[in-house]
Amino acid sequence: MSFSWAKPYEPKHPLMRWIDERLPLPRVVYGAIGGGYPVPRNLNYWWNFGVLAGIFLTIQIVTGIVLAMHYIPSTNGAFNSVNELIMRDVNAGWLLRYVHMNGASFFFLVTYIHIFRGLYYGSYKAPRELVWMLGLVIYLLMMATAFMGYVLPWGQMSYWGAQVITNFFSALPVVGEPLRVWILGGYAPDQAALSRFFSLHYLLPFIIAGVVILHIWALHIPGSNNPTGVDVRDERDTLPFHPFYTAKDGWFAAAVLLFFALVTYFLPNYLGNPDNYIPANPLATPAEIVPEWYLLPFYAILRSFTADFILPAKLWGVLAMFSAILLLFFLPWIDRSPVRSGRYRPVFKRFFWLLVIDVIVLGWVGGSPVKPLTVAVGQIASAYYFLHFLVILPLVSAFETPLPLPNSITEAVLEREEAHEAAEAKKPRRTKTATAAAE
Ligand code: HEM
Structure with missing residues (x-):
């Protein structure tokens, strides 16, 4: 399908032209998230959460890399490196840590909304099955990353969480116990487990980022689904991604990030467990894990x-x-x-x-x-x-x-607009004389 509004990519800046002739990356970006990518014109705010998930993934990677520069992955040093060194001595270390801690929660929150959006609007159905399945791979990787990250501060909940979760593997017949020992590198969480969890917690987000690229690539073959679930019929049903959706995604992201900042600054420990401020103690099990x-x-x-x-x-x-x-x-x-x-x-x-x-x-x-x-x-x-x-x-x-389904996306949009206008017209209006009489 060709879209008459979609102009072929014309680099405006000489530098862009220079790059484009040698490596057509600007062209790819234009076609993927720029003015060359057609998007259904009726996407509602639930379609903003994929981009938000990408933003939180980036926040986690950036803050995580800096935190790792100060974190000490040893059972003797981990707790203090997080709670003393990073929280007190490193410049803005407290902020980095709180952003990373709460960033994980926000990442999951926006991803859950993203998943339930897909469930409601049937975005998992043909031809987007692979988009959905790659999303699930991302979700599984996110859970593994979050679990291993939680072990790193080596507090009570880190230690006992690792103990309980890895213990469940031992339920598997025959392979269970050897598998658990293999995962932990010992019979209980200790230095071997901490080292490998740190290594994998650093690695997995980059794998997630790779799968996200596949996820979006697979999405760009059929294009986005939309609130009606009806396929795009012609160019009237679409808008270029830029500037329409860059603007909508942009302001919505700013609003969510503001909310994120409020939680991070004013309620940084609200979502956490206080027991994780107690150093790991293999001899004292917390009341609730x-x-x-x-x-x-x-x-x-x-x-x-x-x-x-x-x-x-x-x-x-x-x-x-x-x-x-x-x-x-x-x-x-x-x-x-x-x-x-x-x-x-x-x-x-x-x-x-x-x-x-x-x-x-x-x-x-x-x-x-x-x-x-x-x-x-x-x-x-x-x-x-x-x-x-x-x-x-x-x-x-x-x-x-x-x-009954609308015949097209445009028809559904117009129907809604007409219904809205009709409802507005029916509303009793306060004329100047009525207002004066009321006063
Ligand atoms: C790091 C995590 C993720 C990122 C960065 C991400 C990113 C995106 C983006 C940018 C889009 C297009 C915009 C939108 O529809 O919101 C999208 C679409 C989609 N995502 Fe994700 N996603 C992630 C995780 C997931 C997960 C966990 C699932 C499901 C299990 C999923 C399922 C889908 C589906 C089905 C679509 C197509 C939506 C449609 O066209 O209606 N995604 N994703």
Whole structure:
């Protein structure tokens, strides 16, 4: 499809022309995120979160590199290097650390919104299955990176978190225990584990950045989905990425970064666990071992098996936790509905919101102490999670009658505008005489 507004790349600056003739990188950028990339004209704010995820990934890499210059990866030195050296002696070290700590939370927050946006608008469906699957690879890498990063300050929660999570590997039959010892480089978290977690925590974000490039490349083949889920028909349905979406992404990113700055400056430890300000002590187990908030829903699934049934309960927990993520890889084939957007799927839409509530409940259970009530709620919520993807979604996609789809993106935009104008026209207006009478 050709877009008449999309002018071929013409370097304006002589330096750009010089570079472009030798290495056509400016041309590639123009075609990928510049005035040469067509984007549906009706994207709403939920489409800003991919770019935000990219911004937070960059923040994490930049602050992480500087933190690593001062961090001491030894079981004797790690805690003090973080809590004394970086927090007190390094110039603006406290800021670097707080930005990195809270940056991780914001990175997960915007990524979760990005994932749920994809779930609601059916962005995982053909022809974007690979975009979705590469996104899931990024998500798995993010979880591994976050887990290993949390071990680095070598506080109580770092140590016991590493202990508990690696312990779950030992639930696997035959290979479990050797695997755990192999991962840790010993029988318990110690220097070997800290060294390798530090090395991998430094490496993985660059791998994530590589997969992000593949993710966006795969997206640029079909182009973005949009709130109607209807395919782009002709050039009237699109706008050039620059200046329209660079402006929209830009101001929205500024607003989110302002909020991020408020949390980082005024509530830097709100999302953290106070026990991690106590140095790691292998002889004193904390009352509650809780991972960071963004891993809590999966932690709840992991802990929801309390009795052995054919297999040990612990193994069921590990299998359930991994399947909870792995089944998302099959989502494009589980949901067979030809309609993408939840906007035109009345039944799907309701179950989508139930899923959102279910994941929030799982998060609450994951962060709560183990009591009969929380265990029961966790079991119901875990069961519902699987029910949603394995039973409800296939049934809904087979039997639901979708609402009529607009013929095109432009038609949907115009319909909305007309509806808005009609609603505005119906509103009682205060004429000058009415205002004067009221006064
Ligand atoms: C470092 C993390 C990530 C970055 C930087 C990133 C970046 C992006 C960007 C820039 C876009 C285009 C803009 C937009 O649609 O928001 C996009 C689209 C998309 N992403 Fe991601 N993403 C990340 C993680 C994920 C994850 C974890 C998933 C899902 C599991 C995912 C699934 C998708 C899908 C399905 C689209 C296509 C959306 C559409 O066209 O409707 N992404 N991503």
